[in-house]
Amino acid sequence: MKLMQLQRTMARAVMQPLTSSERMQGRAPDGGPMKRYASRFIKPNDRLTSFERLEIYNRQYWFRVLAALGEDFPGLCAVLGQGRFDAMARAYLIANPSRSFTLRNLGSRMESWLRKNPKWAGPNQELALDIARLEWADIEAFDGKTEPALRPDDLSIAAGPRMKLTLQPYVRLLSFRYPVDDLLLEVRKEDEDTDFASNTFQERRKRKRVRAVAKLKPAPIFLAVHRIDYTVYFRRLDQEEFSILTALRQGKTLAAAVEWAFRGSQIAPEERPLKVQTWFETWSTLGWFCRPEKKQAAS
Amino acid sequence: MSANRFNGFTDYGIGIGLRAPHYDHILTRKPVVDWFEIISENFMIDGGRPLDILDRILEQYKVVQHGVSMYFGSAEKLNREHLRRLKDLVQRTKTPWLSDHLCWGSVDGRYTHDLLPMPYTFEAARITAQKVREVQDFLEIPIAVENVSSYAEYHDSEMTEWEFLNEVVERADCGILLDVNNIYVSSQNHNFNPLDYVNSVPAERVAQIHIAGHSKYRKYILDTHDHPVIDPVWKLYERAIHLAGHTATLLEWDDSIPSFQEVHDEARKANRFLRATALAEAV
Numbered sequence: 001m002k003l004m005q006l007q008r009t010m011a012r013a014v015m016q017p018l019t020s021s022e023r024m025q026g027r028a029p030d031g032g033p034m035k036r037y038a039s040r041f042i043k044p045n046d047r048l049t050s051f052e053r054l055e056i057y058n059r060q061y062w063f064r065v066l067a068a069l070g071e072d073f074p075g076l077c078a079v080l081g082q083g084r085f086d087a088m089a090r091a092y093l094i095a096n097p098s099r100s101f102t103l104r105n106l107g108s109r110m111e112s113w114l115r116k117n118p119k120w121a122g123p124n125q126e127l128a129l130d131i132a133r134l135e136w137a138d139i140e141a142f143d144g145k146t147e148p149a150l151r152p153d154d155l156s157i158a159a160g161p162r163m164k165l166t167l168q169p170y171v172r173l174l175s176f177r178y179p180v181d182d183l184l185l186e187v188r189k190e191d192e193d194t195d196f197a198s199n200t201f202q203e204r205r206k207r208k209r210v211r212a213v214a215k216l217k218p219a220p221i222f223l224a225v226h227r228i229d230y231t232v233y234f235r236r237l238d239q240e241e242f243s244i245l246t247a248l249r250q251g252k253t254l255a256a257a258v259e260w261a262f263r264g265s266q267i268a269p270e271e272r273p274l275k276v277q278t279w280f281e282t283w284s285t286l287g288w289f290c291r292p293e294k295k296q297a298a299s
Numbered sequence: 300m301s302a303n304r305f306n307g308f309t310d311y312g313i314g315i316g317l318r319a320p321h322y323d324h325i326l327t328r329k330p331v332v333d334w335f336e337i338i339s340e341n342f343m344i345d346g347g348r349p350l351d352i353l354d355r356i357l358e359q360y361k362v363v364q365h366g367v368s369m370y371f372g373s374a375e376k377l378n379r380e381h382l383r384r385l386k387d388l389v390q391r392t393k394t395p396w397l398s399d400h401l402c403w404g405s406v407d408g409r410y411t412h413d414l415l416p417m418p419y420t421f422e423a424a425r426i427t428a429q430k431v432r433e434v435q436d437f438l439e440i441p442i443a444v445e446n447v448s449s450y451a452e453y454h455d456s457e458m459t460e461w462e463f464l465n466e467v468v469e470r471a472d473c474g475i476l477l478d479v480n481n482i483y484v485s486s487q488n489h490n491f492n493p494l495d496y497v498n499s500v501p502a503e504r505v506a507q508i509h510i511a512g513h514s515k516y517r518k519y520i521l522d523t524h525d526h527p528v529i530d531p532v533w534k535l536y537e538r539a540i541h542l543a544g545h546t547a548t549l550l551e552w553d554d555s556i557p558s559f560q561e562v563h564d565e566a567r568k569a570n571r572f573l574r575a576t577a578l579a580e581a582v
């Protein structure tokens with residue numbers, strides 16, 4: 001066999017889903033028996049058949065990618081419940097095998113895939129989409145790029161309404177239908193607490209959590225996922241505040257962003273200048289603005 | 300003998316793998332360690348905490364880069380995005396050499412994230428060596444290829460694993476990261492004498508040595524890096540440095556990671572063999 005052909009043959013088997021008891025399937029990717037498929041290119045030895053040797057790699061593959069996805073989406077797992085999450089993760093990985101040299105990017109298509117495949121998103125699809133999007137934003141905010149920040153001294157509204165401001169690439173701006181920030185923090189806290197607890201205790205806690213999550217009521221929120229000293233934080237924003245930041249990221253001037261954000265706003269016109277000033281001070285204190293040097297990623 | 304063109308003519312001693320559970324200990328206690336090996340992929344990112352920690356480590360320690368996803372042996376072309384990010388990191392760490400595995404793991408742009416074994420064929424050796432050369436030219440530093448643990452062999456193979464290793468490094472004119480634990484694991488899984496392997500390695504090309512622990516199952520051994528080094532592996536190590544000289548040595552411990560002190564103590568056991576070699580070289 002040519003090298004490319006051998007590698008395609010092996011990769012198809014290695015990436016084929018396991019059975020429900022986590023063994024290699026009896027049926028090969030070509031529809032024939034896997035025993036025959038494996039013995040075509042893998043040698044047996046005195047202890048293991050070709051099938052069994054190939055199975056080691058098949059299992060390693062699935063254990064590795066499923067574990068990586070589980071680590072990245074504990075919140076989605078809490079929303080779906082472990083059983084449904086595992087089934088969803090397998091379906092996701094079949095549809096979206098890794099196309100990156102790093103496992104970091106494995107979940108990059110989670111939200112868009114769930115949107116197109118709602119049968120995997122559980123009974124509350126909107127909640128599942130929200131939490132998946134937040135968990136991906138968390139990954140991006142964690143190792144996103146930092147440009148040299150403009151500090152409060154470098155900035156003042158007096159610098160002019162035509163001023164264009166660039167947001168730090170690591171800051172993600174998101175709006176949700178559910179308060180998923182609280183949910184994710186709760187899930188993490190529980191995971192930390194149960195790290196030392198027994199298995200049955202953990203299971204009971206998990207089931208309780210799933211029940212609590214199922215009752216979560218919709219409540220629209222606006223969020224900035226950002227960093228302070230390399231730790232990721234979720235910061236709730238007012239709707240108008242969110243709109244200004246989104247407009248700035250799109251390249252609008254500060255004046256245009258403010259005007260756009262307050263269109264149809266409930267905030268009384270006389271209160272607006274003070275609001276904007278307070279927000280602006282907070283953003284600059286948090287170091288969210290940087291010099292508009294290079295083209296930055298969209299939120 | 301150990302400082303050679305494949306490790307940038309350095310004479311590094313005993314290092315350990317830089318792992319997250321030890322960050323705090325290293326940065327606050329500043330233990331004396333000859334060098335750290337980092338997994339390149341963990342730092343091929345745009346920013347954030349991992350790069351900050353790396354920069355702080357680099358202020359005090361020597362760092363060597365070790366990769367897990369170059370896949371020299373994959374039949375498909377190299378990933379340009381991967382190479383570009385890797386070069387940025389090489390410039391940051393100033394690693395004197397860079398290692399990755401003699402294996403494959405991706406096909407048609409899909410990644411298994413595993414170190415899959417090569418068929419030991421002349422075609423595979425030619426393709427692999429060509430890719431090692433391309434990476435070496437692009438990164439402008441010496442490359443060392445590491446032998447992997449394997450659990451399967453192919454009908455297609457035309458030579459032994461060590462003959463294949465020789466074939467690749469000669470064609471690519473590159474170095475070797477000799478993993479003696481991987482030799483031991485594969486020798487058990489494929490019924491060969493691990494000393495035959497070690498004895499056949501071109502000693503002048505050995506840039507670095509890996510030692511590690513593994514997990515034994517009923518019918519095979521898995522390379523899990525979650526145990527101390529066992530005696531037969533130390534024996535192979537002793538033989539390897541007898542042939543290659545006082546070589547940069549690194550202990551890998553990636554799972555069930557004990558305290559920094561425990562890992563470091565385990566690594567420093569290599570000293571007994573290194574001292575004996577240094578003495579032998581001196582007389």
Ligand SMILES: [Fe+2]
Binds near residue numbers: 478481509
């Ligand atoms: Fe190794």
